Every structure is written in C-alpha cells, then in structure tokens.
Amino acid sequence: xxxxxxxxxxxxxxxxxxxxxxxxxxxxxxxxxxxxxxxxxxxxxxxxxxxxxxxxxxxxxxxxxxxxxxxxxxxxxxxxxxxxxxxxxxxxxxxxxxxxxxxxxxxxxxx
Amino acid sequence: xxxxxxxxxxxxxxxxxxxxxxxxxxxxxxxxxxxxxxxxxxxxxxxxxxxxxxxxxxxxxxxxxxxxxxxxxxxxxxxxxxxxxxxxxxxxxxxxxxxxxxxxxxxxxxxxxxxx
Numbered sequence: 001x002x003x004x005x006x007x008x009x010x011x012x013x014x015x016x017x018x019x020x021x022x023x024x025x026x027x028x029x030x031x032x033x034x035x036x037x038x039x040x041x042x043x044x045x046x047x048x049x050x051x052x053x054x055x056x057x058x059x060x061x062x063x064x065x066x067x068x069x070x071x072x073x074x075x076x077x078x079x080x081x082x083x084x085x086x087x088x089x090x091x092x093x094x095x096x097x098x099x100x101x102x103x104x105x106x107x108x109x110x111x
Numbered sequence: 112x113x114x115x116x117x118x119x120x121x122x123x124x125x126x127x128x129x130x131x132x133x134x135x136x137x138x139x140x141x142x143x144x145x146x147x148x149x150x151x152x153x154x155x156x157x158x159x160x161x162x163x164x165x166x167x168x169x170x171x172x173x174x175x176x177x178x179x180x181x182x183x184x185x186x187x188x189x190x191x192x193x194x195x196x197x198x199x200x201x202x203x204x205x206x207x208x209x210x211x212x213x214x215x216x217x218x219x220x221x222x223x224x225x226x227x
Contacts, residue, residue, distance in 0.1 A: 008151075034215055036215070041199070041221070041223075042220070042221070043201055043218035043219060043220055043221055044154070044201070044216075044218055045218070046215035046216070049215070087153070087154070089215075099144075099156070099216075101146075101153050101154035101155075102153060103151060103152065103153035104153060
C-alpha cells in the first residue's frame with residue numbers, strides 16, 4: 001500500500017461547481033498535512049495546511065480525519081483558474097521529519 | 112524576492128557525462144531537499160540537508176550526490192548519468208526541519224533533464 005494515495009482523476013467539472021478530493025495515508029503517526037497545487041510542468045506551491053479542526057481559506061476547505069486516516073480538500077464555486085493538479089502531502093516524525101507527496105489529483109474546470 | 116533558483120531549466124546530456132544542477136535559496140533556510148518527479152510516481156525525495164555539512168539520503172539516492180558547503184547552495188551532482196535519470200527535478204527549501212508550520216516548502220522552478 002502506498003504511504004499516501006490519491007485518485008489521479010481527472011476530475012472534469014463545470015465552472016461554479018463544488019468538487020472534493022480525498023487523500024488517504026497509511027502511517028498513523030503522521031503529524032502534519034498539506035495540500036499543494038501544481039500547474040502543468042511547474043513547481044508545486046503550498047495551497048493550505050490541514051489542521052485537526054479543519055480550516056478554510058476563501059473557496060477552499062481542508063479537513064482531516066485521523067480515525068480514518070484521510071484528508072480532504074473542498075473547492076466551492078470552481079473557477080477556470082483552479083485547473084491544476086492537487087498534491088496531498090503528509091509529514092511524519094522519524095529520524096527526520098519525513099515528507100511524502102501523493103501523486104496528485106488532476107482537476108479540469110470547464111466553461 | 113524570496114525564491115529558490117535552479118539552473119539549468121532544461122538539459123539534454125549523454126550517458127556518462129557528469130553534470131551538476133545548481134540550487135540556491137535567499138531565505139536563509141536551514142532545510143533543503145532534492146526531488147524528482149516522474150509520471151505516476153509523484154515527487155520522490157533524492158537527498159536532503161538539514162544544515163551546512165549535514166546531508167542524508169532520501170528515498171531514491173542511487174546515482175546522485177549532493178553537497179552543502181554553504182547554507183544557500185545545495186547542488187545535485189550526477190557523476191555518470193543514465194537514461195533512467197531522465198526526469199523533472201525540483202529543489203526545495205524550508206525553515207526548520209522539513210515542512211514547518213504553514214510556510215511549507217518553497218520550490219525552485221524545476222530542471223527538466225533528458226539523458227540519451
């Protein structure tokens with residue numbers, strides 16, 4: 001089983017739609033969770049951290065479910081500019097703070 | 112402007128010809144790391160460094176070397192490149208160890224390497 005798993009998509013959604021992605025992780029000792037956004041052939045950029053209590057940033061909401069070991073990202077009122085690949089990132093404590101990236105979920109927002 | 116600068120952006124080379132990809136950050140970050148990204152495999156860590164003269168292997172270190180003689184620079188060295196090292200490479204930095212609080216990693220723009 002992969003340490004971090006994401007549905008690769010693509011998710012094709014119309015403008016204005018709400019879309020949600022999930023990401024599961026296997027290491028129950030994982031400490032910190034993040035969502036990154038990556039545009040085609042460009043570097044990943046931090047979208048938001050994921051807190052136990054959940055957090056919201058504008059149209060984006062991130063949730064963490066430790067019991068089921070998954071995190072989610074909800075995008076409301078999708079814009080064309082939201083089209084990108086969304087990477088789930090999990091940090092675990094180890095000899096150093098191990099960081100594992102998911103393979104990403106591709107979102108295409110269509111007019 | 113706070114940034115991580117990688118060079119070159121694109122490189123085509125031949126098998127066995129030593130090459131270096133440079134990475135420099137201007138944020139005084141302690142932690143730096145190299146990743147390669149391949150279709151279907153995501154980002155995989157090659158090497159990381161927690162500070163000057165402190166480096167360690169990531170998940171896929173074979174065929175690569177790194178050095179950290181100065182805080183700002185973290186070059187990736189391929190002593191004898193092979194076609195299976197054809198990939199998109201990213202350098203990243205952060206303060207503290209690994210992802211830290213909300214700041215996370217800052218990535219360079221990437222280096223697309225082709226080994227023929």
